[in-house]
Amino acid sequence: MDHKFSHHPYIPNSDEAIKREMCDFVGISSVEELHRDVPDELRLHRSLDMPKAIRSEYELYRTVSGMLQKNETCEENINFLGSGCYQHYVPAICDEINSRAEILSAYAGEPYEDHGRFQLLFEYQSLMAELLDMEVVNVPAIDGAQAAATAIRMAERATGRKKAVVCENILPDKLAVIRNYCTPAMEIVVLPFERESGQFDLDSLKKLLGEDVAALYFETPSFLGTVAGNAREAAELCHACGALCIIGTDPAVLGVLEAPVNLGADIVCGDVQPLGMHMNYGGGQGGFIATMDDERLVREYPSRLFGITRTEVEGEYGFGDVYYDRTSFADREHGKEYVGTQAALWGITAGVYLSLMGPQGMQELGETMLYNARYAAKKLSCVGGVSVKYLDQCFVSEFVVDFSKTGKSVGEINDQLLSRQIFGGRDLGGLFPGMEGCALFCVTEVHTKDDIDALAGALCEILGKEGK
Amino acid sequence: MDHKFSHHPYIPNSDEAIKREMCDFVGISSVEELHRDVPDELRLHRSLDMPKAIRSEYELYRTVSGMLQKNETCEENINFLGSGCYQHYVPAICDEINSRAEILSAYAGEPYEDHGRFQLLFEYQSLMAELLDMEVVNVPAIDGAQAAATAIRMAERATGRKKAVVCENILPDKLAVIRNYCTPAMEIVVLPFERESGQFDLDSLKKLLGEDVAALYFETPSFLGTVAGNAREAAELCHACGALCIIGTDPAVLGVLEAPVNLGADIVCGDVQPLGMHMNYGGGQGGFIATMDDERLVREYPSRLFGITRTEVEGEYGFGDVYYDRTSFADREHGKEYVGTQAALWGITAGVYLSLMGPQGMQELGETMLYNARYAAKKLSCVGGVSVKYLDQCFVSEFVVDFSKTGKSVGEINDQLLSRQIFGGRDLGGLFPGMEGCALFCVTEVHTKDDIDALAGALCEILGKEGK
Amino acid sequence: WNEPIIFELHNPGHRGIEVPLASEALKKEAGDVYATIPQGMRRQKAPALPCVSQARVLRHFLRITQEVIGADLNVEIGQGTCTMKYSPKINERLARSPKMSELHPLQDERSVQGILEIMYKTDLLLREICGMDRVSFQPQSGSQALMTMASLIRAKVEHDGKGEQKDEIITTLFSHPSAAASAIVKGFKVRTVGPREDGYPDFEQLKALVNERTAGFICANPEDTGLYNGEIKKFTELVHSVGGYCAYDQANANGLFGITRARDAGFDMCFFNLHKSFSTPHGCGGPGTGAVGVSKDFADFLPAPVVDFDGEKYFLNDELPHSIGKVRVYQGTPQVVLKAYAWMRALGAEGLYEVAKIASLNNNYLYKRILELRGTSVPFDSGEQRVEQARYSFQKLFDETGVSTEDVQRRMCDFGLHYWTSHHPYVVPQPFTLEPTEFTSKEDIDEYADAIAQIVEEAYTNPEIVKSAPHNSSAHRNDESPFDDPKQWAISWRSYQKKFED
């Protein structure tokens, strides 16, 4: 090695003189005497086989950023992928706050020295509560899928029942997470959606519900972008048989769509990623779970729940853990599921986002998406051979485009869009039988009319047909 | 307008109800009654003629970043331009600190509530003092050129003399700044440099010095990258006739080159841009001026000088303005020149940079530049028709390449380099008679061997000749 | 600051940010979108979010962040087991590049070769560190990684045809609570091995618990005690002998880089918290990454996809025939993987080894300093070195002065320092858990130990000052009565308004 391993900027005591002094204090003659408890047979008697240290920050920067240069971003291209991870505008203040050293490098301090962390997450809970029109929101879970899985397990414990009905029309990744998380404790029954309407059918639902069902889980908007017009009826059916109704939703649409609690949901869950998180190749997800302030459900949360209180100083607020004894931190395997690191920073960021947006911002966000999506759907359905499924229904930002009559596969079309710097919609072939040749497109407030027109124009070229 | 001008996120009181309430308190019926002191004949009886407001942050971001996309950066290309503005690596922590909201948005608080600002700038002064081996450093001036101009005016006041000798071999912009700033108070006499050596000649200097000369100003390294081997003799000649010796320098080289004070300088000045500032199309400059703790000179600084003191609490430090009465803040036109906003944020950043680098970092920085520049010079001088001037002399990071025998102009060569994503050196033709066909190239620690080889290879191609 | 709750800043005339509105031309072509919304599905009552001007939102959150003390701001020793280390700013800068942040997880693989390369190469580096054959980055946290390991064991025993028979997981008392709790989630019964008097897990207890029902064994080593169990291979061999599998909680591997590897001690799988030992920041509790490494027998069981390389390009490999499915949507948190990659590259093999040595040296130095203080002790003591952390006890201090470990905790706030007791239930009486890492300097350790020393001194001379703390923190003592009382607890501002403001 060119450098001895001393004086590393990240390891202040990696200096011979300092090591010497500390070894003397500890009573050993060198650091090699540490780890004497590790038996010889378990020791690695060689160096790890890995590339040499890049000691200068500049070379490290150049190496890693050189690798990153191979990526093509959604800012450099026009992106129409959504499907659970959404490209929304991230206000500069969201990044300003979540990159603050104080909170970025913090973890799990106590209510006194980390007063601010508690306040940040309490405010997040409170702001989400308003958006959802509910009373209790957890410190974020891993992602929306975990939130759904946990909501189902909460229903299991609250009802003592071991079966859950899950609508098919959700992100396939999410179903996989739910399945794994609920296996073997519960039976997961999938309620198919009708291909022609994109909705689940109430009669089919009725057949699956019963005294053994802990919960029904469905989403609105659904994975295909459709709004569940029969949500209220579905909730009533659940309640009639003593099951809980769990609704997954996209918080970005709640300025224009009714809050699921008002459709009859007992538990509402979803992902906070749309509320101020960059996509990060999927790394921006964070889950929320919300209920009313009903002790029966509150005691089933595995998550931390921060509560507000008063302090010994008049007019001052304090914060702390509500009902800590529920958690695995307090009671190991007797706690509710488990708790630990999840996605707190994204919760804090969502709080900043909602504070900036206010009611009007959320309403306008939804409205712009409604217009953009409707415009895009109309525009694309004018391209010869292309149709938009469920065009007569409401969708806020996602919709299904059917290319099956164009003579080209979704893969071929997306390849040609890519070469025009457009990321086309997600191929639904293989995800759901009967949806071959279809793709899920997403537009949000980041898309301009020009962006959408560019997509339509590119499709006309690719498909060799003029738009009508 | 689509929007009425209310509820603007930057203007909280731009709401009719709030305005109403405040107008009532003030005793006017509407905000239109404000500005009644502005006579009708002076009023603009129309709206300003400018593009409509871009109300959403996203559209603003997309508009401005769209314009910025037309720029090609020195990260995307290999850059060999220096000439007073240098591409060095900026440690991430420098940006972390100078983007902190607390200091980015601060201005001119007092020693108590802005204790930190005073400490930051006092530490900058102290760190620069070590680098320069001097005792007094100012809160930064506008740029290195202003620092040089002020140093000359300080010499004027300290000596009572009205003439300054300035070596020709400095950044032409800097000479222009000095000329304007010293006109009409002083006479600026230019001491030419010798074309064959890149140095000024002591005999010529002697002819210009005399009892009427306030100061000699020269630089090492010079504009052409050469080290002033006769600096000590020049300083002695100044002192012999009662003039001050002012030396401009590049702080990035002071890990390997002697501090100018030890060559005999009375005032040392330069630009802090190399110490942690991005180039910012020239917006990263900030000037420093340094002297020993000599009252005669300290009283001539126009800048603020922050000093350390003790407070009423044992062991605590406090900070404040030293000799405030010198300044125009204290005494208007009777102050020394003037003071105001300059480049404080860059001073703070340079302090962070020097704290990170330490003595070893500065030494290694200089050494890497010495090697890179020497390697580059050797490599380029191997390209047929190309020679490097002053190759037998020392240069740390800049050197002059002579293309006059290649049959192509510097402009043509740079055009062709540009199409290969290389920013070639600065054309010296037109800047100095006798330097036609020459260009000033700069390499620093950011250049790898591959970068330099790419330049040499490109030149071989362009000039149609193999490297030897 | 005494910054109000954001709702208290509400002024209906204020606005924080504006959203792009659809242009008139677009609206005209789109038509009446509200008419498409089904009956009763349109939001009736706007959410009661506060209206606050942009600068005031910023001021609010900036001020609150100043009331948090992250590892960047303090001598970060007091959150034992959390492995709080320096997260280099350069790594954050890289991770916040649009080339990372503006990627959609479903982009064509050709357009994300950079991040796939980084994930693949990080996988290789971690394989080398733990000796396993394949790594998944899907779990976002250590607890989720523990759940993933429990899921892998379940899938494997079922694949072995022993799904009915093998329904127990054994863990140790000083392992993380989630090791036990996540096994329960996956439908196992949990058996727990306690420590011997000398602090090591009791092999005799394990022997008594291991049988044909044993599906797996999950433990940390060192556990929270910081003691390295040198007999660990005996443990894994015993479990293997009955057809069980062994999973290693290496959330905190900080003291062992380059010293010993999980696979070599007989483990079938392990996980690392990239947000602990690999320095990616904690972010107040996530997102992180619990990278799960497995032996080749388990490679096909991992959550899909994993990143592979075909010699020319990197790709997402979904072909895992026995995959447990997914534990996290998409590919986990790639920006965290990137930061860990950059950190490892900055250190190389010798650097990682130095990390282990210095983390250990720092801990043993601190250990000696703490034990020199009156009132301190270390129960479950073998007299051996600790690796990277230790759990201490103030039982003696409590007996002699009445000052409890919670009192000390509150008093430490006054010094701007963290001090963590322990997970519950307390095994060590009056516990506290300290863990310096390699980024802690000797000066830092001395500063921390001096603070504890001063509090100990106060406890013996003026205990009231400790008991009534904090005196000098960003908040004063809470009225804790509402937290466990459903009638009083308030988990949102609207609940607080309802319960307290009437």
Add this chain to the structure above:
Amino acid sequence: WNEPIIFELHNPGHRGIEVPLASEALKKEAGDVYATIPQGMRRQKAPALPCVSQARVLRHFLRITQEVIGADLNVEIGQGTCTMKYSPKINERLARSPKMSELHPLQDERSVQGILEIMYKTDLLLREICGMDRVSFQPQSGSQALMTMASLIRAKVEHDGKGEQKDEIITTLFSHPSAAASAIVKGFKVRTVGPREDGYPDFEQLKALVNERTAGFICANPEDTGLYNGEIKKFTELVHSVGGYCAYDQANANGLFGITRARDAGFDMCFFNLHKSFSTPHGCGGPGTGAVGVSKDFADFLPAPVVDFDGEKYFLNDELPHSIGKVRVYQGTPQVVLKAYAWMRALGAEGLYEVAKIASLNNNYLYKRILELRGTSVPFDSGEQRVEQARYSFQKLFDETGVSTEDVQRRMCDFGLHYWTSHHPYVVPQPFTLEPTEFTSKEDIDEYADAIAQIVEEAYTNPEIVKSAPHNSSAHRNDESPFDDPKQWAISWRSYQKKFED
């Protein structure tokens, strides 16, 4: 925090960052570079910079930044004349893009069309705002802009052939000190017009001073009093009548956007501080931009280059035949211009007009609130509205309680608020200068005024608490004796060591 001086953190074993070293291959080809350094020119003694680990450097500076209160953190009213406004974070984000920060000023124009376009379009916007014909962004600050204007006047009178004769510049007492001081730098004699009893500059005094020696007249309007001089055109006409030129200090134009324009009042030139009225942040005092606008008669005198557009591309135009040369290297601080551009685009014409109205409304609201307090007054009062700021007096408070404006200043720190008195010498006795801008909400103004009210109350009931302030700030009262004593002052740590530590 009580964070030490960085030098006190020195430990020779520590290191903050590493620098790339030349590779062995390169070194070999380069040869012995040290041998090239001339005799005596190689550094003999390494600079005594401190050695500090990276995390400790970060902690040090983060802690210190927490001891500064910028406009983002407090109710920013107390730094009157400074026009502290909200600097939107989106503008900072744009300015910190590598597409801005990684540009070299000598790059080929083809590679910098984006920033040149922004500079050109900002020039157009500013021309419209002030009515001038051309703008230079070269000056980095308001003072430098004043110096630039003085330089322009000198060049013009010399060009007029009157360089010998015209050697006086007239300014007003309530204008910025640099207006007078920079005229001196440019070799002018300075004549000063004082205020009338009602606060307006005295036209009679001007008449007495204007003569054939008058080269120029430089003033602000409003001056620091906040009063708009409606007779300003009489002033400029008088100066023009003797062949002098008129320069307008519009550093702070916040109260006048869209109301009235400099050119229309007869000025030949003016400047704007983009870091004040145009919201680019102050950064503790620069870099900013003092954008100088001139009438067409002065366009060829501006510092070169300016940005021009030939219909196809933007370019740097150096063809200014009478240019004064340069006042700043290269093209000034383009990243500041960019931020100002983004700010103007976010507001448009109506938004700028609203800025002027609300800044003015806020100030008049504050004005009334302050004057309702016991002990306050406004000398030089016309009874008229103030525009964007006002200079108040606590003379009455001082007479009645002994509490001075400096005492109030120190006490305001305890509220986390700034409070600025005035430039020296004080014209208004016991002065203080307040300036809310359009970003200040009514709630903010009330909070600030309430703090002053409380201090006034204290002054009358318990003056000692005010006089002995600060009580609750990041620092305690300084021993001020060293600052003016050459034997004691210490302008660097090494001087402090030498003078105090022996």
